[in-house]
Amino acid sequence: xxxxxSQPPDQGDDWPRIIQGGMGVGVSHWPLAHAVSAAGxxxxxxxxxxxxxxxxxxxxxxxxxxxxxxxxxxxxxxxADRIWRQFHVPGGKGATASYPALPxxxxxxxxxxxxxxxVANFVEVWLARERHGRPVGINYLEKIQIPHLPSFxxxxxxxxxxxxxxxxxxxxxPGALDLLARHxxxxxxxxxxxxxxxxxxxxxxxxxxxxPHDLPPLARPRFLxxxxxxxxxxxxxxxxxxxxxxxxxxxxxxxxxxAPPRGRLQxxxxxxxxxxERDRVxxxxxxxLGRPFWLAGGRGRAGAxxxxxxxxxxxxxxxxxxxYCDESGLRDDYKQAVLADVRRxxxxxxxxxxxxxxxxxxxxxxxxGSVSEPDVYAARPRxxxxxxxxxxxxxPDGGLGYRCAAEPASLYAAKGGTVEDTVGRKCLCNAxxxxxxxxxxxxxxHVEPGIVTSGDALLDLASFLPPGTSRYTAADVVRVLLEG
Ligand SMILES: Cc1cc2nc3c(=O)[nH]c(=O)nc-3n(C[C@H](O)[C@H](O)[C@H](O)COP(=O)(O)O)c2cc1C
Numbered sequence: 001x002x003x004x005x006s007q008p009p010d011q012g013d014d015w016p017r018i019i020q021g022g023m024g025v026g027v028s029h030w031p032l033a034h035a036v037s038a039a040g041x042x043x044x045x046x047x048x049x050x051x052x053x054x055x056x057x058x059x060x061x062x063x064x065x066x067x068x069x070x071x072x073x074x075x076x077x078x079x080a081d082r083i084w085r086q087f088h089v090p091g092g093k094g095a096t097a098s099y100p101a102l103p104x105x106x107x108x109x110x111x112x113x114x115x116x117x118x119v120a121n122f123v124e125v126w127l128a129r130e131r132h133g134r135p136v137g138i139n140y141l142e143k144i145q146i147p148h149l150p151s152f153x154x155x156x157x158x159x160x161x162x163x164x165x166x167x168x169x170x171x172x173x174p175g176a177l178d179l180l181a182r183h184x185x186x187x188x189x190x191x192x193x194x195x196x197x198x199x200x201x202x203x204x205x206x207x208x209x210x211x212p213h214d215l216p217p218l219a220r221p222r223f224l225x226x227x228x229x230x231x232x233x234x235x236x237x238x239x240x241x242x243x244x245x246x247x248x249x250x251x252x253x254x255x256x257x258x259a260p261p262r263g264r265l266q267x268x269x270x271x272x273x274x275x276x277e278r279d280r281v282x283x284x285x286x287x288x289l290g291r292p293f294w295l296a297g298g299r300g301r302a303g304a305x306x307x308x309x310x311x312x313x314x315x316x317x318x319x320x321x322x323x324y325c326d327e328s329g330l331r332d333d334y335k336q337a338v339l340a341d342v343r344r345x346x347x348x349x350x351x352x353x354x355x356x357x358x359x360x361x362x363x364x365x366x367x368x369g370s371v372s373e374p375d376v377y378a379a380r381p382r383x384x385x386x387x388x389x390x391x392x393x394x395x396p397d398g399g400l401g402y403r404c405a406a407e408p409a410s411l412y413a414a415k416g417g418t419v420e421d422t423v424g425r426k427c428l429c430n431a432x433x434x435x436x437x438x439x440x441x442x443x444x445x446h447v448e449p450g451i452v453t454s455g456d457a458l459l460d461l462a463s464f465l466p467p468g469t470s471r472y473t474a475a476d477v478v479r480v481l482l483e484g
Contacts, residue, residue: 015292016042017305018481019224019248020474021319022139022164023256024048025429026436029329030066030127032322035474037134043474044137044164045124047151048144049388049433051113054120056099056438058084061092070123070130075157076211083119096444104387105146107190107203107400114150115210121154135161137224141257142168143358144388148188149205153180156218157211164248166226167257167360174223175241181220183207194394194416201392201400226250226296228259230285237289244291248317249281251297255319255455257360258351265353272351273361287312298457300477302484320455321464321477328474331437334452336470337367343465347458354424355451357389357405362428365452371431376449382408382422385440386429426451 020036022028024046033043057067071080093099103110109117121138128136138155140148142165152163156177165173172188179186185206192201222245227233233247252258252275262278286293295308300321308316322328324335324342341347348366356362364372371377384390384407393416395401403415406425413419428451430440435450442448464472464480 015246015314016135017315018042018478019137019164019294019296019315019317020044020322021248021254021256021296021317022046022048022137023319023323023328024139024141024436025432026053026329026438027323028139029053029436030124032325032327032329032474033128033136034130034132035325035327036322036478037128037136038132039475039478040134041478042135042137042162043128044139044162045128047121047124047138047140047155049386049429050120050124050151051102051116051147052386052433053436053438054083054116054123055087055102056433058087059089059093059099060438061089063092066127067123070126070158071119073126074119074122075215076213079115079210080119083116096441098441098444099438101385104385104390104402106402107146107201107392109146109150109203109205111209113147114205117147117150118154118157118210121151122158125155125158125160129159137162137164137221139164139166141166141358142170142173143360145188145190146203146392148173149176149180149186149203150210152177153205153207153210156180156221159219160221161219162224163221164224164226166248166250167358169232169235170223170225171236171239172241173225174243177220177223178242180205180207181218183211183215183217190392192392192394192400196394199394199398222246224248224294228252228279228281229262230282233286233289233293237291246292246294246314247286247289248294248296249283249286249313250317251281251295252279252351252361253456254297255323255363255453257356257358257362260359260361267353270350271353273353283311283313298455298460300455300457300481301460301463302480305481305484316481318477318481320458321461321481322474323454324461325464325472325474325477329436330452331435331450334367334370334435334450337369338365338452338454338458339461339465339470341367342459342461343470345459345462347461349454349456349458352424355426356428357391357425363453363455365454365458367452369449370435371426371449371451377426380427380449382406382427383430384408384411384427386427386433388429
């Protein structure tokens with residue numbers, strides 16, 4: 001088993017200049033993170049829905065034998081082999097067959113689901129770290145709380161060097177990492193809609209339930225919180241359950257989910273959230289916290305690193321520029337279609353205030369065949385069968401219920417939700433898993449359409465595409481950013 005080499009927090013000058021941002025689902029898969037880390041910067045795998053991705057890779061026959069190679073290094077051979085036997089289809093499942101349905105997460109988490117999470121996170125990080133010996137990170141969305149603890153543990157078993165987290169307030173993550181590094185049980189507080197004051201809803205995880213034998217202590221990864229305000233950074237620095245090693249300061253131009261604007265949500269004429277002065281991050285206040293920080297959002301261009309260093313940051317985090325390089329996991333048809341639009345100066349991104357069931361604004365690229373297009377979206381029946389973004393709510397008897405604003409409106413309403421809340425919501429779970437190259441196929445012929453997300457600065461990608469070229473690599477991005 002690989003143990004990460006770690007330095008005490010805040011010591012040493014080995015912070016990366018460039019962090020390749022985590023991009024779910026499966027866009028920053030292990031080949032991308034591997035390429036970025038091998039190029040001397042920090043590659044970050046997405047930790048979102050990794051159980052689903054592992055199962056679908058196995059169902060596709062494990063092309064290249066990568067999953068098998070990683071499984072051979074998992075600390076429990078019986079568990080690794082069990083998962084292999086359960087899901088691997090020699091030669092692949094075939095284009096018209098469906099992927100199997102996994103049970104949706106509930107609290108407490110099913111023991112098999114926990115084990116699958118541990119193994120899936122291990123595999124992704126192990127492959128991203130293979131051979132080059134450089135640090136690798138993993139990114140999670142705080143909002144997807146139920147699988148956090150087994151996911152951290154699996155990533156740590158593979159020696160992950162950094163855990164990065166956005167889309168929420170990760171106050172309790174650092175302490176959980178400390179406990180898991182010692183293989184001790186940990187708990188994580190759960191946001192439950194309608195919970196009564198003082199009701200302590202938590203998820204718990206006991207590493208011994210998955211790996212019942214003694215293991216040496218694990219290296220505690222550095223923890224970087226992704227924030228959109230100096231206030232949140234200060235709160236985390238003061239009140240987190242353990243050490244926060246640094247901050248990624250992300251603005252509303254970044255790809256993926258964005259923090260909502262402060263104050264009452266206002267939309268412009270095209271329905272996009274309006275950000276103002278109050279949303280500008282006070283970088284002097286972040287600097288005063290004395291922790292390393294990186295700037296994210298529109299930094300994927302020559303010169304941006306120099307500007308960030310001048311502002312006191314140690315570097316930049318970049319997503320969009322890496323999402324379209326050869327090594328990214330974004331489906332090639334979408335990649336090529338968007339790059340063709342970039343070359344013609346016609347690529348279009350907007351911020352959809354309602355698409356995401358999380359309620360956070362979500363950046364959407366308008367590209368043919370994806371659910372960003374009204375006709376494609378309207379033709380898809382509302383189905384919720386992955387459930388990562390489900391909201392946990394308190395039922396009248398104190399038990400927990402689960403609902404998603406993108407599920408059928410009548411079902412959502414029957415669970416206490418309001419029909420207005422369902423309007424315009426998209427099943428990001430299925431759409432993002434589809435864009436990551438593993439679309440579900442229903443009844444032998446209905447293929448789940450995808451969705452593409454990118455930052456506002458999508459047109460900047462033209463600088464990576466000199467005339468006559470239609471592709472570029474992660475190393476090209478790193479080179480351009482460092483040269484600038
Ligand atoms: C395709 C894509 C998917 C993303 N997914 C996530 C995610 O799952 N979690 C996250 O914290 N950030 C996510 N992001 C944000 C990136 O990690 C990064 O912070 C952001 O892209 C930086 O801004 P830029 O897109 O202007 O370079 C995503 C960005 C893109 C482009």
